[in-house]
Amino acid sequence: MEQYEHTCMIRGDGGRAIRGILDRICDKWTMLIVATLDEGRMRFTHLHQHIPGISQRMLTLTLRNLERDGLVSRTAYAEVPPRVEYALTDRGKSLIPPALALARWAIEHSNDIQASRDTYDTQDG
Amino acid sequence: MEQYEHTCMIRGDGGRAIRGILDRICDKWTMLIVATLDEGRMRFTHLHQHIPGISQRMLTLTLRNLERDGLVSRTAYAEVPPRVEYALTDRGKSLIPPALALARWAIEHSNDIQASRDTYDTQDG
DNA sequence: CGGTATCCACCTAGATACTG
DNA sequence: CAGTATCTAGGTGGATACCG
Numbered sequence: 001m002e003q004y005e006h007t008c009m010i011r012g013d014g015g016r017a018i019r020g021i022l023d024r025i026c027d028k029w030t031m032l033i034v035a036t037l038d039e040g041r042m043r044f045t046h047l048h049q050h051i052p053g054i055s056q057r058m059l060t061l062t063l064r065n066l067e068r069d070g071l072v073s074r075t076a077y078a079e080v081p082p083r084v085e086y087a088l089t090d091r092g093k094s095l096i097p098p099a100l101a102l103a104r105w106a107i108e109h110s111n112d113i114q115a116s117r118d119t120y121d122t123q124d125g
Numbered sequence: 126m127e128q129y130e131h132t133c134m135i136r137g138d139g140g141r142a143i144r145g146i147l148d149r150i151c152d153k154w155t156m157l158i159v160a161t162l163d164e165g166r167m168r169f170t171h172l173h174q175h176i177p178g179i180s181q182r183m184l185t186l187t188l189r190n191l192e193r194d195g196l197v198s199r200t201a202y203a204e205v206p207p208r209v210e211y212a213l214t215d216r217g218k219s220l221i222p223p224a225l226a227l228a229r230w231a232i233e234h235s236n237d238i239q240a241s242r243d244t245y246d247t248q249d250g
Numbered sequence: 251c252g253g254t255a256t257c258c259a260c261c262t263a264g265a266t267a268c269t270g
Numbered sequence: 271c272a273g274t275a276t277c278t279a280g281g282t283g284g285a286t287a288c289c290g
Contacts, residue, residue: 007160007163009228009229009232010228011157011160015157017231018231020231021227022151022227025147026148028144031144031147032144034135035135067245068242068245069238070238094230094234095230098229098230099227101223101227102146102147102223103143104223105223106143106146106147109219110142116194120193121193
């Protein structure tokens with residue numbers, strides 16, 4: 001009820017802070033990669049296989065961005081063939097709870113939202 | 126700690142459910158509009174004035190999508206000049222707490238993330 | 251006042267081919 | 271194995287002009 005006083009956090013500086021984060025979190029693959037890495041440290045190929053539909057290019061690009069933001073660590077071993085492992089940093093792990101909160105909301109409301117969309121779309125056009 | 130068992134919610138069906146929602150939540154203006162409407166019901170022009178940088182087109186488009194998803198209600202009064210008011214529905218209000226959780230995370234980590242980016246970007250290139 | 255319609259620049263992400 | 275390079279289609283959002 002009294003949450004309104006806190007939504008200024010979202011509107012804050014015209015929304016720049018929150019949007020800067022959302023831009024990272026909400027692209028097509030970030031959430032999926034973070035959630036997958038929550039399972040533990042993992043090689044490139046393993047990630048590639050466990051995230052259906054992602055291309056090599058997008059996996060690389062998204063991992064680079066996550067690394068840049070300090071959410072994921074990258075460890076390359078000097079072997080042949082090469083081995084590279086990715087893992088969530090503490091900062092990356094700290095993203096999981098709020099992400100879960102959003103996921104929970106999404107799951108809980110997805111049926112209702114879909115129903116609303118269907119209704120809206122079939123109104124006489 | 127034991128959150129891993131729950132991240133399957135995010136990965137779920139290959140991420141389709143959560144991404145369908147994220148696509149709505151995470152576009153350029155949705156969060157800002159929802160946060161602004163948390164203040165109370167509001168006219169089109171008032172929204173336009175209180176969300177810096179948004180165009181009429183994007184305000185209309187985003188409001189239509191929110192209405193379609195049942196997160197915002199639209200009430201048009203048969204007057205001249207026309208008056209249209211927007212308000213969060215109960216479903217729309219229910220989005221605020223998880224959105225705040227994410228905003229909180231964003232604010233708390235934005236300095237560290239920016240620092241990581243700076244470091245990453247200045248590494249010999 | 252509260253929109254639509256139109257045009258356009260940019261960016262994202264997919265497909266494909268190639269490499270240390 | 272773990273990438274990089276290149277090309278391109280499609281979508282998002284801004285600018286501008288007009289309308290009931």
